[in-house]
Amino acid sequence: MPRPSNTEERRQQIVSGLLRVMSERGYERASVNEIAKAAGLSPGLVHYHFSDKQEILLVLVRQLAARARERVAKRFERLGADDARGRIDAFLDAFLATGADADTSAVAGWVTISAEAIRQPEVRAAYEQVVRADLEQLEALVAVLVGKRKARALAAGLFAAVQGYFVLSASSPGLVPAGSAANTVKHMAAGLLDTSAAREGA
Amino acid sequence: MPRPSNTEERRQQIVSGLLRVMSERGYERASVNEIAKAAGLSPGLVHYHFSDKQEILLVLVRQLAARARERVAKRFERLGADDARGRIDAFLDAFLATGADADTSAVAGWVTISAEAIRQPEVRAAYEQVVRADLEQLEALVAVLVGKRKARALAAGLFAAVQGYFVLSASSPGLVPAGSAANTVKHMAAGLLDTSAAREGA
Amino acid sequence: MPRPSNTEERRQQIVSGLLRVMSERGYERASVNEIAKAAGLSPGLVHYHFSDKQEILLVLVRQLAARARERVAKRFERLGADDARGRIDAFLDAFLATGADADTSAVAGWVTISAEAIRQPEVRAAYEQVVRADLEQLEALVAVLVGKRKARALAAGLFAAVQGYFVLSASSPGLVPAGSAANTVKHMAAGLLDTSAAREGA
């Protein structure tokens, strides 16, 4: 009679431990020992559940992305299926209203991940996959208003603004007026989409 | 007759070495040995010219910022002193026209620095200082058009978009339509500032 | 009614697992986890049936030796009890005809065991015991032809050649002409024993 498996719970503890330590010390300096300590586990157990440190990071990438998607989905539920403008705002709110201001360590973690994606091919692959999915979702919403031709660039611009707020709020909190991020990006969206839509329509 | 000091040249070589190695391997994995090799110098000499690795990074932060300021200033020369809109576009072009598309390693280096700024207090201080200076410059330009009250938030939004393009182009090149960054942010600026200015003026 | 013991079967699975893994990775790198996996069992069970990793190795030593003895005995059955020359050839064939050419992993395992015997006293003891038994058997056969005085050294020489073929075929397959081992050692035996016997007889 084997002991009931608690692997998923343990893996989750470890992933959370990585996020906690990483947001305080960066990925490289997040030693497996400290991750284990933060998770309340022994160091050896980390490598029992994960083949290496990078694998923990990859799970974290997907987990943070999944959380964001859930926030988006939850906001979408309250909106009509054809309210493209409302959905764009909801998308931006989902990322910035609770992302940049609220969950400091998730934002710090995400920015750290972005930087790691520059050189670690597997991290980059995971990062690109989730970014591509988000971008495509936003692009589809934008396309309703301005047409497919311009949608990709405009969506990228809005998404860049979101990512930029993450960076600035993690690296230089205090420089960005508190609570302004979501509103400002929604204004940007309005400016981009209304004038574009107008011109497009003309 | 003492030999003429080549300290400044050596320091520059080392800083450039750090940028090169860092853009390929990140800051933590940029070992002093590799920095020295990239600089064509011996490892020992690095510590003759810099007290520690972090000091090289701090110089690099200021150097990358100075280059950006120069690009801005050069573009300003061609514009009238009262052409606020032109100056905003010039500012954004200075960062994105040559920044995101051209100098890959500088962009990768800058994104890496942003992430390091999250935890290393001295890096954060240097980073914040240059970001604050840039932001204040942009804010002043924006204030001409929309008034001081809203300028900070709007400038922060535009600057966030710039930083976000850096991140995306470094971590996920290919997801952002090539060459679209500068134009999209200028459109954002137009949307933000024209509607704001209009409402402000009304 | 207790369930019927499958201990022997399990032990055999584990020993075979060790041989398989060891022939691919060596003894030290043959982790208990991999041995268990190769045996289709759980890691914990390995230590239920064996007190430690070395004990598995000791059983393997005796098992490989027993297999060789069986091959020798089987070949002896076809020969007259007084055909000393035939028996020597049969002995050599038993080791080399199927040993060096056929069962790659057994040969690799045996060579690995030889090396482990250099430092692990218990492995050495088991190894020496089986080597001594083989040597004494061969020595007795040789003694019939050349007398006791020279038998030990000549038997050792032939046995050394056998062991050497094992090493070469495991470490550098391709350097030894395929299929030549048994014949060459039988020629060696002929040369050694006939000239010795002649001189002895003279």
Place this chain on the structure above:
Amino acid sequence: MPRPSNTEERRQQIVSGLLRVMSERGYERASVNEIAKAAGLSPGLVHYHFSDKQEILLVLVRQLAARARERVAKRFERLGADDARGRIDAFLDAFLATGADADTSAVAGWVTISAEAIRQPEVRAAYEQVVRADLEQLEALVAVLVGKRKARALAAGLFAAVQGYFVLSASSPGLVPAGSAANTVKHMAAGLLDTSAAREGA
């Protein structure tokens, strides 16, 4: 004025340290720390002079082989260039007279290397290269007496006997009559080559 390089001396110390420790504990259990201790150096220095543990082993393989070649060459000096039989005996003496009996740790090291060559591709490559060179040298000598057709197999047989003596003397000293190795293999050679030569000539 840099400190004069002592790299070669250090590398030699480390290689000797590996041989010493390896002959007592095997390759896997020869920890870098102990190698360093045996070499009288700090652990970090080992990795300054060698990229990894395996590189030390590769140098050792070539060094042990070079020593054997030198012993062969020294013995050849005393012989006429056309004395093929004398040269074969000299070759065998060079390996066995001082090899198996005298330099215990070199023999133990070599046997250990043979076993490592089974799985580590780079070790195998280095091992095969030196074995091939030795074999070809012996084959050329043998070919003078028995013709090219049979030379390879006979040379391999004699070389196998040499390697087998190494294994037995390292793993089971006491089972081989002391001092008998060289003579026995020379008798084997005589038996093989004289009967072969006779038949060849007939």
Place this chain on the structure above:
DNA sequence: GATGAATGAGAATTCATTCAT
């Protein structure tokens, strides 16, 4: 100024073994 050898403190990772179930 310059060199590159040297140090020693971590870092990730592996693994035999134990043990609760």
Place this chain on the structure above:
DNA sequence: CATGAATGAATTCTCATTCAT
């Protein structure tokens, strides 16, 4: 008998920094 989670020591390797020359 059986499972597989858990432990903690050991190991290889990296690296900023120092220092003799």
